[in-house]
Amino acid sequence: MITPHNTQAVVLAAGKSSRFKTKKSKLLFSICGRTMVMYPLKALEALNIPATVVLGHQAAQVQEEIQNHTKHDVQFVIQAEQKGTGDAVATSQAHWKEENILILYGDTPLITSALIADLIKTHQTSKTAISFCTTFVMDATGYGRVIEHDGKFEIVEEKNCTPEQRHITRINTGVYIMKRSFLEQNIGKLTKNSVTGEVYFVDLIKMACDQNLGVVAHPVAYDYVRGVNTLQELWEVEQIKRSEFIKHWMSEGVRFELAQSIHIDIDVTIGSGSFIGTGAHLMGDTHIGEECFVGAFSIIENSKIGNNTCIQPHSFVQDSTLGEDVQIGPFARLRGNSVIGNDVQIGNFVEIKATSIGDHSRTKHLSYLGDATVGKNVNIGAGTIVCNYDGVKKNQTIIEDNAFIGSNNTLIAPVTIGKGSYTAGGSTINENVPAGSLAIGRSRQQLKEGYAEKMRAELVKNHACGCTGEDAEKKTVATSETATGFKGAVKTNNISEQA
Secondary structure, eight states, X not given: OOOOOSEEEEEEEOOOOGGGTSSSOGGGSEETTEXXXXXXXXXXXXXXXXXXXXXXXXXXXHHHHHHHHOXXXXXXXXXXXXXXXXXXXXXXXGGOOSSEEEEEETTOTTOOHHHHHHHHHHHHHHTOSEEEEEEEOSOOTTSOEEEEETTEEEEEOGGGOOTTGGGOOEEEXXXXXXXXXXXXXXXXXXXXXXXXXXXXXXXXXXXXXXXTOOEEEEEOOGGGSOOOOSHHHHHHHHHHHHHHHHHHHHHTTOEETTGGGOEEOTTOEXXXXXXXXXXXXXXXXXXXXXXXXXXXXXXXXXXEEOTTOEEOTTOEEESOEEOSSOEEOSSOEEESSOEEOSSOEEEXXXXXXXXXXXXXXXXXXXXXXXXXXXXXXXXXXXXXXXXOBOSSSBOOEEEOTTOEEOTTOEEESSEEEOTTOEEOTTOEEOSOBOTTOEEOOSOOOOOOTTHHHHHHHHHHHHHHHTOOHHHHHHHHHHHHHHHHSOOOEEETTTTEEEO
16 A cells, blocks of 8 residues: 555535434434444545645534544645535635645545545646546436546546436546645636535536546545445444444454344454354454454444453443353343453353452352442352442442352441451341451341231131231231230231330
């Protein structure tokens, strides 16, 4: 690939996206984790070609998106009223400095730096006024037709095509490079089209041919220059882009169980020997190590997964870091910049939020850990939850190395469970537990021997006599107190006691 010299770009991004029928500009829609407008700009960035972006519809939002995602040399101009592509290019004239001006659209997300470099090389070699990309399609609807006679070219926009011209399948792709001197001398000569009232930039090609200055049509594959004007075309482009990524990772030793069902973003990396299950979503800045297993319908977003880690089906890992040999799920959720050590097990229906967990620890069933620091070799019993929010702020829970948290525990933050401590099953822990201690925080169990049979008999008796509701309950309580010799309210409708 050559390094382009004496070339700068103008990216047209002012359109209203009317065929999307959405409030948001099409240029801000994401394709495999990157907004549409950033694809051509990243291709230019790879070649170190400075760019001027012509903005119009939702200019502030598009400019902010570009500025947030590139450090490349990008300038902006505003086309206050959308009068056509010729007028859009003319608004950028004050920024023309280089010998050659490259023109392309912001809605061509499949364009590559290699294609741009080849076009520049063709232009430099031919020494013509204009070089532009053409391609052939089965259905040319929506595209300008390229008409050639004796080596001279004319582009007719679809609205201006005759019935015969509509059958032409050679189309204009909207990617051009031309000498700045020619552009400066002729951009002001463009006039409004009699049918649409717009100023067409493509009319410059016929002008160059009429002046015998030379024009080169550079052939390219259609998939690289597809425009996106509808949501269906957006879907088609994303399918192509996603397939590129999957094919690449297959060549690097990654197996995809049902490749056509996988969603994968542009910044995702996957180590060799890993397996990606049906319907998995790998999103954002995600990095998966070697020999990993990602189960069906799991979602991993902006996370780092260590080698030999297994993420069982239907799990969600977001903004988190996992060590090696970790077991997650099924049906687990990790979020909020959680950090998981090596050889950790996080089981089914467990949620981890803003929590760090040390090596060899376990939380395998039906638990919630939020804003917690968990040490090494810790066991979290089934049904344990951390009460981290007091209605005003989030509070920290610290569970030190080798602690054992019993099942169905409620840990009320802020609280610290000391090293090597035990908490009894069913406990509510709201005070710090010193190292090596056993904490029991549960109500005392009471036992009334023989009471169940007497209560059952009274219930049957009440039912037989037709007593229902509050009358039956009062009668059962009175009878039970006499029979057992203790006082207290007995709620027969839910078999609970108040001693």
